[in-house]
Amino acid sequence: TPLDKMADALKRVAWSAIDRSTATLRSLSNNIWLKPELAYEEHEAHAFLTRFLTEQGFQVDEHYTMETAFRARTGADKGVNVAVICEYDALPDIGHACGHNLIAEAGCAAGIGIKAALETSEIPLGRLTILGTPAEEKGGGKVEMIKNGCFDDVDIAMMVHPSPLELADALYIAIDQLTVTYSGKASHAAAFPWEGINALDAAVAAYNGMSMLRQQMKPSWRVHGIITNGGAKPNIIPEKSEMQYYLRAPTEAELKVLMQKAGEVFHAAGQATGCTVEVKSTGHYSNVVSNPNLVELYSKNSFDLGVKFTPDYVPGLGRVHDIPAGSTDMGNVSHMVPSIHPLYSIGTTAVIHTRAFTDATNTDLAHEKTLVASKAIAGCAVDVLRSPETLEAIKLSFKQQFQEA
Numbered sequence: 001t002p003l004d005k006m007a008d009a010l011k012r013v014a015w016s017a018i019d020r021s022t023a024t025l026r027s028l029s030n031n032i033w034l035k036p037e038l039a040y041e042e043h044e045a046h047a048f049l050t051r052f053l054t055e056q057g058f059q060v061d062e063h064y065t066m067e068t069a070f071r072a073r074t075g076a077d078k079g080v081n082v083a084v085i086c087e088y089d090a091l092p093d094i095g096h097a098c099g100h101n102l103i104a105e106a107g108c109a110a111g112i113g114i115k116a117a118l119e120t121s122e123i124p125l126g127r128l129t130i131l132g133t134p135a136e137e138k139g140g141g142k143v144e145m146i147k148n149g150c151f152d153d154v155d156i157a158m159m160v161h162p163s164p165l166e167l168a169d170a171l172y173i174a175i176d177q178l179t180v181t182y183s184g185k186a187s188h189a190a191a192f193p194w195e196g197i198n199a200l201d202a203a204v205a206a207y208n209g210m211s212m213l214r215q216q217m218k219p220s221w222r223v224h225g226i227i228t229n230g231g232a233k234p235n236i237i238p239e240k241s242e243m244q245y246y247l248r249a250p251t252e253a254e255l256k257v258l259m260q261k262a263g264e265v266f267h268a269a270g271q272a273t274g275c276t277v278e279v280k281s282t283g284h285y286s287n288v289v290s291n292p293n294l295v296e297l298y299s300k301n302s303f304d305l306g307v308k309f310t311p312d313y314v315p316g317l318g319r320v321h322d323i324p325a326g327s328t329d330m331g332n333v334s335h336m337v338p339s340i341h342p343l344y345s346i347g348t349t350a351v352i353h354t355r356a357f358t359d360a361t362n363t364d365l366a367h368e369k370t371l372v373a374s375k376a377i378a379g380c381a382v383d384v385l386r387s388p389e390t391l392e393a394i395k396l397s398f399k400q401q402f403q404e405a
Contacts, residue, residue, distance in 0.1 A: 189237050
């Protein structure tokens with residue numbers, strides 16, 4: 001149809017614009033990779049990105065409701081608003097082992113392509129917003145940006161994530177991040193141990209209790225924790241202990257059940273040892289609800305670009321769509337607006353959050369794969385911007401997903 005032909009022509013414009021920017025995009029990703037910064041401390045990455053987007057002709061709000069967040073806009077003053085997401089925080093000690101330098105590159109690349117399509121179109125199509133979202137690894141920048149109203153005028157939100165796998169619809173599960181603190185009573189451990197109340201015993205009892213709980217956990221649930229404070233000195237009965245726990249489940253409803261079970265374990269350990277206990281939530285990410293219509297568009301555009309998706313069953317891994325890819329604050333966004341968060345392969349067998357993956361995220365191959373994924377995102381944007389019917393279908397399926405939930 002004429003509509004399809006126009007969309008295809010605009011996609012070619014978008015993809016050509018991305019190709020013309022390949023050298024500057026590679027440099028951008030490399031600069032972020034060389035200077036890894038932790039959550040809410042991404043000052044240099046933020047400067048690299050806002051300067052880059054300003055030079056590309058975007059209207060940039062450099063500190064958009066938070067110090068290291070940003071918003072870059074282009075297109076019409078009203079109409080459909082497509083959002084593309086950038087992340088750029090790193091991990092402690094191992095740098096960009098989650099590939100956020102590539103996520104930032106992909107967001108900017110897709111933005112360059114969509115901007116070119118908007119400017120080429122003979123009729124106003126709508127607008128593009130690139131959102132720079134800090135602190136995905138810790139702190140939940142997107143959660144704060146949702147509270148700050150940053151997604152209120154967004155119609156769809158899209159981002160991609162590097163991986164050893166190629167999946168249009170990956171499983172990202174909900175998470176509650178907890179700090180568990182036990183308080184006891186200090187005493188000399190040799191002279192007067194009976195005067196003490198051992199907070200470390202409570203933490204050990206809780207850790208073992210959580211390990212025993214695993215037998216009654218569903219296979220799709222995940223629990224992992226560490227003891228971050230076990231006392232000051234061996235000859236002092238520890239009066240304080242602290243643990244950090246991550247509890248995960250595929251849905252909010254299942255996570256609520258798991259949280260109740262874990263809470264009973266934490267309080268039982270306190271009661272058994274005579275300690276008081278405080279369980280504090282330090283962060284909550286919802287599960288990612290991928291919009292099926294957007295997944296279909298991403299898959300089609302990826303196929304047109306020559307992408308081959310990972311088979312549903314992989315020997316040694318099993319059914320890849322049943323394997324949790326982790327948790328992300330993009331999940332919270334996906335409960336607000338129709339969203340996708342595909343995984344794309346960067347040509348490595350290394351898994352995320354390893355030093356080997358850190359090395360893999362700064363190769364020429366990873367850069368090339370990132371540009372392909374960004375073109376698929378740009379293609380999705382063109383499909384939505386060119387067709388009001390497509391957007392209506394996306395919004396209808398979004399509404400139906402949450403009615404069913």
